Amino acid sequence: xxPSRLEILGCPLDRVTMAQTxxxxxxxxxxxxxxxxxxxxxxxxxxxxxxxxxxxxxxxAALVVPDSIGAVLAARYGxxxxxxxxxxxxxxxxxxxxxxxxxxxxxxxxxxxxxxTAAHKxxxxxxxxxxxxxxxxxxxxxxxxxARVKASGANVLLTALGFPRxxxxxxxxxxxxGVQVGIGVGGTFDVLAGRVQRAPQIFQNLGLxxxxxxxxxxxxxxRMMALPKFAxxxxxxxKRAVRPMANP
Ligand code: UDP
Numbered sequence: 366x367x368p369s370r371l372e373i374l375g376c377p378l379d380r381v382t383m384a385q386t387x388x389x390x391x392x393x394x395x396x397x398x399x400x401x402x403x404x405x406x407x408x409x410x411x412x413x414x415x416x417x418x419x420x421x422x423x424x425x426a427a428l429v430v431p432d433s434i435g436a437v438l439a440a441r442y443g444x445x446x447x448x449x450x451x452x453x454x455x456x457x458x459x460x461x462x463x464x465x466x467x468x469x470x471x472x473x474x475x476x477x478x479x480x481x482t483a484a485h486k487x488x489x490x491x492x493x494x495x496x497x498x499x500x501x502x503x504x505x506x507x508x509x510x511x512a513r514v515k516a517s518g519a520n521v522l523l524t525a526l527g528f529p530r531x532x533x534x535x536x537x538x539x540x541x542x543g544v545q546v547g548i549g550v551g552g553t554f555d556v557l558a559g560r561v562q563r564a565p566q567i568f569q570n571l572g573l574x575x576x577x578x579x580x581x582x583x584x585x586x587x588r589m590m591a592l593p594k595f596a597x598x599x600x601x602x603x604k605r606a607v608r609p610m611a612n613p
Contacts, residue, residue: 369445369609370429370609370610371440371443371445371607371608371609371610372607372608372609372610373410373436373439373440373443373599373606373607374410374411374413374414374595374598374599374602374606375413375414375420376405376409376410376413376420376423376424376429377423377424377426377429377610378405378429378430378431378436378440379428379429379430379431380440380445380447380448381428381430381431381451382448382449382451383449383451383455383456383459386428386430386451386456387459387460387463387464389428390402390428390460390464390546391464391467393427393545393546394464394467394468394520394521394545394546396545397545398540398545399539399540399542399544399545399546399547400427400428400545400546400547401422401425401426401427401428401532401535401536401539401547402426402427402428402429402430402546402547402548402549403422403423403426403428403429403430403532403548403549404430404432404451404452404453404456404548404549404550404551405423405429405430405431405432405433405436406432406433406435406436407433407435407436407439407591407592407595407596408433408528408588408589408591408592408595409423409528409529410435410436410595411591411594411595411598412528412529412591414598416529418529418533419528419529419532419533422529422532422533422535422536423532425536426532430451430456431447431450431451432450432451432452432453432551433450433575434450434572434574434575435592435595435596436450437449437450437572438572439595439599439606439607440607442599442600442607443599443604443606443607443608444607445607445609453548453549453550453551453552453553454550454553454556454557454563456548456550457487457523457548457550457553457557458487458490458557460491460521461487461490461491461494462490462491463491464491465491465492465493465494466492466493466494467520468491468493468494468495468520468521469495469496469497469517469518469519469520469521470484470487470494470495470496470497470519470521470522470523471496471497471498471499471500471514471517471519471521471522471523471542471544472484472487472496472498472499472500472523472525472554473499473500473502473510473514473522473523473524473525473526474500474501474502474523474524474525474526474531474550474554475501475502475525475554475555475558476501476502476503476560477501477503478501479501479554479555479558479560480499480500480501480502480525480554481499482554482557482558482559483499483553483554483557483558484496484499486557486558487557497514497517497518497519497520498513498514498517498519500513502524502525502526502527507534507537507538510538511538511541511542514542514543514544515541515542515543518543519542519543519544520544520545520546521544521545521546521547521548522535522539522542522544522546522547522548523547523548523550523553523554524547524548524549524550525549525550525551525552525553525554525555526549527551528549528551531549531550531551532549535547535548535549561581562581564577564578565577575589575592
């Protein structure tokens with residue numbers, strides 16, 4: 366049972382901590398249904414405002430966790446503070462550490478070789494983790510990939526295909542893949558594989574992780590334009606922009 370769900374600019378956001386998220390995932394793994402988990406950030410919320418298909422995918426998710434500082438600040442501004450961020454990187458690591466033996470993970474995404482390296486890192490993190498399979502994110506044939514994931518016997522599918530593709534792919538094919546949990550994890554494999562540095566803790570604590578990433582990868586500036594847009598829309602929207610939402 367999800368504690369309580371907010372709506373930020375039309376996108377759901379569940380007010381969960383990392384510990385609650387792991388408990389919820391434990392529950393999902395005991396079912397025979399597919400559950401989409403979205404790790405949401407400000408850029409995704411801005412995208413969802415104009416991308417109907419993406420918005421419906423996020424609204425249809427079983428769980429939407431607060432990945433970015435923007436989501437945390439918006440919730441606080443609306444009067445519904447969150448206890449912490451639940452980022453894709455940390456969720457993936459904690460999954461391996463705490464749910465190890467009940468996992469058969471398929472890692473789908475990243476440049477060739479990245480998912481394999483990330484998988485090795487996960488094996489070292491969590492005793493008993495089973496890697497069902499890996500594949501890069503530059504495949505063409507969706508049906509073939511679905512068959513591959515299904516044949517692997519995975520129960521958790523991590524997609525690192527960038528948004529909105531990773532969430533849309535899970536929405537379309539997650540159930541057919543036979544997994545109980547599908548999580549869109551963005552650049553997580555790159556971080557696990559050591560290809561991209563996460564911001565030092567001090568930047569994370571100050572809510573400036575976005576700034577650090579921009580400094581390292583200036584080519585992201587166009588994407589970053591979503592951040593002031595997000596802030597402005599939340600500020601202008603006030604109580605209508607951030608409000609409680611009925612649980613699905
Ligand atoms: N990616 C992929 N297939 C694609 C496009 C992107 O596998 O068609 C991967 C890309 O290699 C990267 C990840 O998706 O590993 C997206 O990373 P990004 O830093 O954009 O994610 P963020 O965490 O910022 O959403």
